[in-house]
Amino acid sequence: MDIKFVRRLWNALCTQRAILGFSFLVSLAEQVFDLLSPYFSGMALTALTVGAYRESFAWLGVGFAIGIVDRFISWRRNHLNNKVSYELTTHVSRSTLERVTLLSVGQFRSINSGQLQMIVGRGENAFWALMNTLLFMITPALLQIVGSVIALFFIDVRIGGMAFVTMIFAFALILHANRLYIPKIDEEQQRESKLGRDYSEFVRNMPLVLTHGRTSEMVDDYMGQRLELDSFGMQLWTGFSNLGEMRSYLLWIAGWSIRAYAFWLVARGELAIGMLIPALSWLGGVTSILGTLQYQQRQVISQVTSIKRYFALIDLEPAVTVSENPIRPARFDGEIRMVDVSFEYPTYKVDEDDIQQGDARSALYDVNLRIPAGKRVAIVGPSGAGKSTLVGLIMRAYDPSSGAVLIDGYDLPLIDLVAWRDAIGYVEQDVKLFDRSLRFNIGMGRTLSDTEIDEIAKMAQLDDLRSRLTQGWDTVVGENGIRLSGGEKQRVGIARALARKPRVLVLDEATSSLDTVNEYKIRRAIEESSSGRTTVIVAHRLSTVVSADFIIVMENGRVIAQGTHQELSGECELYRELVQHQMYGTVNGNETTAPIN
Ligand SMILES: Nc1ncnc2c1ncn2[C@@H]1O[C@H](COP(=O)(O)OP(=O)(O)OP(=O)(O)O)[C@@H](O)[C@H]1O
Numbered sequence: 001m002d003i004k005f006v007r008r009l010w011n012a013l014c015t016q017r018a019i020l021g022f023s024f025l026v027s028l029a030e031q032v033f034d035l036l037s038p039y040f041s042g043m044a045l046t047a048l049t050v051g052a053y054r055e056s057f058a059w060l061g062v063g064f065a066i067g068i069v070d071r072f073i074s075w076r077r078n079h080l081n082n083k084v085s086y087e088l089t090t091h092v093s094r095s096t097l098e099r100v101t102l103l104s105v106g107q108f109r110s111i112n113s114g115q116l117q118m119i120v121g122r123g124e125n126a127f128w129a130l131m132n133t134l135l136f137m138i139t140p141a142l143l144q145i146v147g148s149v150i151a152l153f154f155i156d157v158r159i160g161g162m163a164f165v166t167m168i169f170a171f172a173l174i175l176h177a178n179r180l181y182i183p184k185i186d187e188e189q190q191r192e193s194k195l196g197r198d199y200s201e202f203v204r205n206m207p208l209v210l211t212h213g214r215t216s217e218m219v220d221d222y223m224g225q226r227l228e229l230d231s232f233g234m235q236l237w238t239g240f241s242n243l244g245e246m247r248s249y250l251l252w253i254a255g256w257s258i259r260a261y262a263f264w265l266v267a268r269g270e271l272a273i274g275m276l277i278p279a280l281s282w283l284g285g286v287t288s289i290l291g292t293l294q295y296q297q298r299q300v301i302s303q304v305t306s307i308k309r310y311f312a313l314i315d316l317e318p319a320v321t322v323s324e325n326p327i328r329p330a331r332f333d334g335e336i337r338m339v340d341v342s343f344e345y346p347t348y349k350v351d352e353d354d355i356q357q358g359d360a361r362s363a364l365y366d367v368n369l370r371i372p373a374g375k376r377v378a379i380v381g382p383s384g385a386g387k388s389t390l391v392g393l394i395m396r397a398y399d400p401s402s403g404a405v406l407i408d409g410y411d412l413p414l415i416d417l418v419a420w421r422d423a424i425g426y427v428e429q430d431v432k433l434f435d436r437s438l439r440f441n442i443g444m445g446r447t448l449s450d451t452e453i454d455e456i457a458k459m460a461q462l463d464d465l466r467s468r469l470t471q472g473w474d475t476v477v478g479e480n481g482i483r484l485s486g487g488e489k490q491r492v493g494i495a496r497a498l499a500r501k502p503r504v505l506v507l508d509e510a511t512s513s514l515d516t517v518n519e520y521k522i523r524r525a526i527e528e529s530s531s532g533r534t535t536v537i538v539a540h541r542l543s544t545v546v547s548a549d550f551i552i553v554m555e556n557g558r559v560i561a562q563g564t565h566q567e568l569s570g571e572c573e574l575y576r577e578l579v580q581h582q583m584y585g586t587v588n589g590n591e592t593t594a595p596i597n
């Protein structure tokens with residue numbers, strides 16, 4: 001454990017230090033009593049051998065009383081440990097949420113969710129496990145060892161000296177194992193985390209695997225990786241256990257040699273026979289504890305590795321930060337401007353116990369535009385043109401690499417992020433839903449009454465859905481809304497955005513084709529919901545585009561034209577092409593060409 005890690009751990013435990021310290025002291029008291037007990041038995045025996053029966057029983061009595069106190073302390077310590085374990089786990093979860101929620105939307109999009117879950121889950125569990133092993137197993141064991149060696153010096157300097165040399169030898173072997181195995185254990189965890197990510201993706205995408213008839217290939221691929229990891233782990237832990245076994249074997253030999261020496265001292269009359277009891281008991285403690293420390297050592301190395309990876313994740317610098325005194329307008333008008341905006345996608349990858357910034361990718365170049373407050377604007381362009389990226393910058397999922405995004409004339413980073421997020425209703429291209437009720441999905445944590453949802457649902461053209469729901473708005477939608485159709489999901493997304501009464505509505509239309517009824521409903525939903533608020537729609541449907549106040553045409557990360565449908569139909573060749581070949585849907589009931597993208 002390096003100093004940097006210990007300091008970070010100390011900071012992470014801030015509010016828990018007092019209770020952990022107290023719990024540790026109780027555990028120490030228990031160790032002291034444990035250590036004293038054989039001494040009193042020894043004194044009783046010594047008194048017995050010289051015929052001092054009363055004294056002998058008195059020592060036994062003291063031993064008994066100490067034993068009772070010891071039991072009591074042990075009971076209280078277990079109780080305390082339970083309390084500490086719950087409090088620590090809750091504290092760590094709270095800190096995780098506090099830190100992780102500071103990360104930007106873009107950062108979450110760039111980190112694999114399975115890997116993220118695994119790092120957080122393992123790290124959180126490792127906290128209590130590490131504290132438990134360190135404070136209540138290893139430290140007391142070390143104290144018991146050191147205490148026993150010191151006590152042995154009092155019985156006989158030669159026995160103490162031999163025990164001391166044995167102890168130093170064992171510690172040296174432990175440190176050697178640490179140096180040898182920490183990097184390998186780290187590698188094993190990295191591989192496990194990658195495999196965990198692949199496995200969770202495999203399970204999540206099982207319907208995809210089945211429908212493509214790729215079950216055996218996928219199973220073979222996964223099992224191949226699994227077996228490789230197994231053989232790496234087997235080799236690693238066999239080597240580690242062998243080293244530990246060798247250590248305990250040597251300790252065992254040393255222990256018996258010292259025992260034999262103690263007997264020899266008694267035979268020569270240099271040690272009182274009664275003192276054999278504490279001497280053998282303490283010696284046995286020293287060698288057996290030193291011998292079994294390897295198991296705890298293994299746990300500690302794994303736990304520290306898990307926590308280091310967890311720290312690397314939660315200590316990631318938030319990509320989107322807010323100024324010290326952010327502006328909180330009483331009400332946003334909703335004017336959006338972009339001035340010379342360029343953007344490169346950063347990537348965050350979990351690599352070598354660190355989450356590092358990877359290669360950047362350019363997605364927007366010199367974008368200049370102005371969306372007046374209250375207008376409805378459509379953004380069109382071929383797939384990959386940068387439409388969703390542009391919307392992401394308005395949402396502040398990312399900050400531009402250069403240039404500025406201005407809201408009502410204020411530079412976006414100067415505005416309070418929570419206030420801005422509150423003012424925006426966002427419907428993503430692929431609407432994400434919780435496997436919970438529609439009420440939850442629309443309110444997202446805010447409990448909405450039936451009347452409130454009915455009103456929102458009417459605007460989002462969802463009202464007909466309700467009559468088909470077995471449990472009304474409390475019907476559960478399935479994982480990611482699997483029990484809803486694509487069009488219904490889009491409309492639930494619109495309802496969710498509207499539930500916040502946003503000043504700015506941002507819609508990234510789904511590219512998937514919808515039937516005319518659904519298309520009509522979504523068009524109506526957009527028309528209803530955009531009145532009185534700035535609306536930015538990444539449009540794939542002709543109906544949406546035609547009814548917009550003006551249209552922004554994008555290609556290869558650049559804005560190449562802006563204007564009304566009429567203007568662009570005359571001036572912009574790409575726009576004409578898009579209308580002819582890539583947009584779909586109906587305008588006033590007339591079918592256009594089928595979608596291409
Ligand atoms: N998270 C990301 N990391 C790196 N590159 C990305 C990321 N998201 C998108 N890109 C890249 O940025 C470019 C613009 O993507 P964007 O999603 O903005 O396109 P789009 O116009 O919305 O396309 P579509 O119509 O298909 O939704 C593409 O080349 C894409 O590969």
Ligand SMILES: [Mg+2]
Nearest residue numbers: 387388429508
């Ligand atoms: Mg897109």
